[in-house]
Amino acid sequence: MAGGLFMTLAKSLIHPILALIFAPLMLGVIGRTKAILAGREGPPLAQPYHDLRKLLGKGAVYSRTTTWIFRAGPMIGLASTIVAVLLVPFGSCPAPLAFPGDLILFAYLLGLARLCTVLAALDTGSAFEGMGASREVLFSALAEPALLLGLAAVARETRSLSLSGMQAAQTLSAWSGAWLPLSLVAVALGVVLLSENSRIPVDDPNTHLELTMIHEVMVLDHGGPDLAFILYGAALKMWALAALLIGTVLPIRVGLPYTWPVDVALSLASMLGIAVGVGVVESTMARLRMSRVPQLLIFATTLSTLALVFEFGGLIR
Amino acid sequence: MSLLSDLARLIAELILIFVVLTDLILLGSSRLTSTIRLSAWQGMALGFLPLMVSRAGFGPTTLRLVTLGAVLFAMKGFLFPRLLLRALRTAEVRHEIRPIVGFQASILAGIAIVAASFWMGGRLPLPRPAPTPLALPMALSTILIGLFAITTRANALNQVVGYLVMENGIFIFGVALAQEEPFIVEMGVLLDVFVAVFVMGIAIFHIGREFDHIEVDQLSSLKD
Numbered sequence: 001m002a003g004g005l006f007m008t009l010a011k012s013l014i015h016p017i018l019a020l021i022f023a024p025l026m027l028g029v030i031g032r033t034k035a036i037l038a039g040r041e042g043p044p045l046a047q048p049y050h051d052l053r054k055l056l057g058k059g060a061v062y063s064r065t066t067t068w069i070f071r072a073g074p075m076i077g078l079a080s081t082i083v084a085v086l087l088v089p090f091g092s093c094p095a096p097l098a099f100p101g102d103l104i105l106f107a108y109l110l111g112l113a114r115l116c117t118v119l120a121a122l123d124t125g126s127a128f129e130g131m132g133a134s135r136e137v138l139f140s141a142l143a144e145p146a147l148l149l150g151l152a153a154v155a156r157e158t159r160s161l162s163l164s165g166m167q168a169a170q171t172l173s174a175w176s177g178a179w180l181p182l183s184l185v186a187v188a189l190g191v192v193l194l195s196e197n198s199r200i201p202v203d204d205p206n207t208h209l210e211l212t213m214i215h216e217v218m219v220l221d222h223g224g225p226d227l228a229f230i231l232y233g234a235a236l237k238m239w240a241l242a243a244l245l246i247g248t249v250l251p252i253r254v255g256l257p258y259t260w261p262v263d264v265a266l267s268l269a270s271m272l273g274i275a276v277g278v279g280v281v282e283s284t285m286a287r288l289r290m291s292r293v294p295q296l297l298i299f300a301t302t303l304s305t306l307a308l309v310f311e312f313g314g315l316i317r
Numbered sequence: 318m319s320l321l322s323d324l325a326r327l328i329a330e331l332i333l334i335f336v337v338l339t340d341l342i343l344l345g346s347s348r349l350t351s352t353i354r355l356s357a358w359q360g361m362a363l364g365f366l367p368l369m370v371s372r373a374g375f376g377p378t379t380l381r382l383v384t385l386g387a388v389l390f391a392m393k394g395f396l397f398p399r400l401l402l403r404a405l406r407t408a409e410v411r412h413e414i415r416p417i418v419g420f421q422a423s424i425l426a427g428i429a430i431v432a433a434s435f436w437m438g439g440r441l442p443l444p445r446p447a448p449t450p451l452a453l454p455m456a457l458s459t460i461l462i463g464l465f466a467i468t469t470r471a472n473a474l475n476q477v478v479g480y481l482v483m484e485n486g487i488f489i490f491g492v493a494l495a496q497e498e499p500f501i502v503e504m505g506v507l508l509d510v511f512v513a514v515f516v517m518g519i520a521i522f523h524i525g526r527e528f529d530h531i532e533v534d535q536l537s538s539l540k541d
Contacts, residue, residue: 294421306337309431309435313438
């Protein structure tokens with residue numbers, strides 16, 4: 001029995017460890033995909049790790065107009081993102097933290113991280129950062145209903161209010177019975193993934209033109225370890241949302257009791273697939289005009305709501 | 318045979334989902350060419366619906382069903398869009414400027430309409446089981462969204478598109494739920510729609526030439 005408990009514990013710790021190690025690799029894969037599609041060789045896959053190491057070795061400079069909020073922002077942001085990762089199941093391993101209603105905690109831990117970034121940006125007193133903060137808050141306020149309504153539809157389908165419970169109930173046979181609402185939710189969560197991680201078509205992570213920046217403009221004043229925390233937190237957030245998508249919506253796994261290593265490997269492969277997919281989207285699409293972004297997010301919300309309506313309409317064969 | 322009919326039913330459901338998604342996108346788009354194109358795609362997709370519904374095991378596949386689908390495909394996919402695009406060219410407008418209900422609010426209203434249609438669809442007694450449980454709610458929501466577009470759009474062309482969408486909803490209703498409906502009735506309805514779109518296209522052309530715009534809420538004000 002003790003062995004079984006140990007096994008469960010070890011299994012549930014696999015995902016946080018994998019996430020902490022491999023999250024920056026996703027950014028590397030995206031960068032490499034974009035470079036290859038553009039006909040360049042591109043930076044090495046481990047470039048984000050080198051960036052982080054370089055930034056951690058630097059000192060930080062703080063403006064005299066900033067207060068403790070500016071220094072606390074990156075730390076709280078990274079901490080809450082790590083806790084959010086702890087709530088997400090991976091492969092067929094349950095998450096270390098699971099309880100009914102943890103999907104709401106997940107959404108608002110990401111919200112807390114965002115709030116800290118926004119407050120730190122406002123704390124600098126720079127006009128540009130305030131503008132970026134306002135945009136970030138607007139777009140995430142529009143992305144939140146898409147995320148929560150989509151998860152509500154999955155919760156209704158799986159009759160479970162916890163992310164790990166959803167993952168356990170989400171098998172291939174269950175999916176084939178409810179492919180319609182679940183695929184709508186998958187598209188909606190894909191849009192949320194792009195928007196929340198400030199990717200094209202919502203935001204361009206490479207832009208440095210003040211008028212169009214959203215996320216990048218908020219972190220302009222951070223430097224050294226603070227910036228490293230922010231970059232690492234962004235990578236973890238990407239990982240968490242992608243793991244949420246494949247864990248609760250798309251059952252890419254075998255699901256037998258003794259196949260969990262296979263499932264973990266399949267999930268890692270799916271994460272790689274999502275990273276490549278994001279890279280392809282970024283290379284083939286143009287950034288949307290700022291006034292069109294709310295339309296895209298409302299479209300995602302529409303898909304989520306439609307999925308919820310289908311679920312409550314009892315149309316699932 | 319069973320696999321084939323399952324596939325046909327799946328395609329029918331995909332067509333219905335496509336129709337309701339295009340309804341919602343249509344409510345949110347301001348560019349007139351794109352609303353006309355969306356209605357054209359909707360019509361083309363619906364052209365396949367009678368065949369798919371009958372292959373799914375609901376009634377025999379007769380020549381009249383195939384003809385009906387083909388006529389619908391040709392008229393709604395090519396003839397109507399061409400008439401409307403020509404009217405658009407002469408009216409020289411590109412966008413719906415000031416709808417009575419805003420675009421985002423329209424999408425939300427559209428979702429509410431879909432939800433209400435599901436609620437209603439579950440309560441209406443049917444003479445016989447529908448080919449898919451989606452058919453009735455999708456038909457009702459397409460009819461109501463078309464009606465919503467007619468009432469809340471200020472631009473005459475968008476009102477015509479709303480009328481076409483509403484007619485699409487009636488078509489889904491007829492194909493999915495009343496296959497005994499005589500061929501002559503369906504063809505008569507299509508002829509009516511054709512005449513209506515034709516007349517409205519000419520009317521819009523003349524309105525656009527007289528008033529320099531086709532915003533219907535401004536037509537009552539006098540012109541000097």
